[in-house]
Amino acid sequence: xxxxxxxxxxxxxxxxxxxxxxxxxxxxxxxxxxxxxxxxxxxxxxxxxxxxxxxxxxxxxxxxxxxxxxxxxxxxxxxxxxxxxxxxxxxxxxxxxxxxxxxxxxxxxxx
Amino acid sequence: xxxxxxxxxxxxxxxxxxxxxxxxxxxxxxxxxxxxxxxxxxxxxxxxxxxxxxxxxxxxxxxxxxxxxxxxxxxxxxxxxxxxxxxxxxxxxxxxxxxxxxxxxxxxxxxxx
Numbered sequence: 451x452x453x454x455x456x457x458x459x460x461x462x463x464x465x466x467x468x469x470x471x472x473x474x475x476x477x478x479x480x481x482x483x484x485x486x487x488x489x490x491x492x493x494x495x496x497x498x499x500x501x502x503x504x505x506x507x508x509x510x511x512x513x514x515x516x517x518x519x520x521x522x523x524x525x526x527x528x529x530x531x532x533x534x535x536x537x538x539x540x541x542x543x544x545x546x547x548x549x550x551x552x553x554x555x556x557x558x559x560x561x
Numbered sequence: 562x563x564x565x566x567x568x569x570x571x572x573x574x575x576x577x578x579x580x581x582x583x584x585x586x587x588x589x590x591x592x593x594x595x596x597x598x599x600x601x602x603x604x605x606x607x608x609x610x611x612x613x614x615x616x617x618x619x620x621x622x623x624x625x626x627x628x629x630x631x632x633x634x635x636x637x638x639x640x641x642x643x644x645x646x647x648x649x650x651x652x653x654x655x656x657x658x659x660x661x662x663x664x665x666x667x668x669x670x671x672x673x674x
Contacts, residue, residue, distance in 0.1 A: 493668050
């Protein structure tokens, strides 16, 4: 039943450090690989996403790395800031509108 | 720009009562989704609509849950009768055909005593 496995469950990083979150999936029909960011008391919001035809996408301090053969993709947060403290979800989907959310990773950035 | 609007933001009710959650999607969006978030089960898709028509309700937990979308700017999720295990944060999201990004509302925190 569980199509997506996200790790770690939580992580603590010092300001300026690198946060890395991983997502492994089973469904080979997935063709869109987003990461959503959620702050306490708010709804999730799209942070960055990648299509399977590229192996990496960078937007500012956030990078997605995609490994199709391993069925894994990861989120890297460079130069982590206290404002990045949030819960991050991978949520891949096939060619429809059904996102499959991972369990979430709570990131805490220490100043 | 108004995002997805949900009401109420918080709801506390007693077991057995009817609960109605409301959602106004972003204007022009033709897909609407209802999700439930709990610590145990994470974020689950309950049902989604396209052009006011339910497309997939396979995530609706049981017959006590029902959702409607009478027009393009309004949807409801109803729980009758409510049970303590229904306590969760319920999110509504919307998107436009061809757009992969879903825009989430602020959620309704439901507590059933």
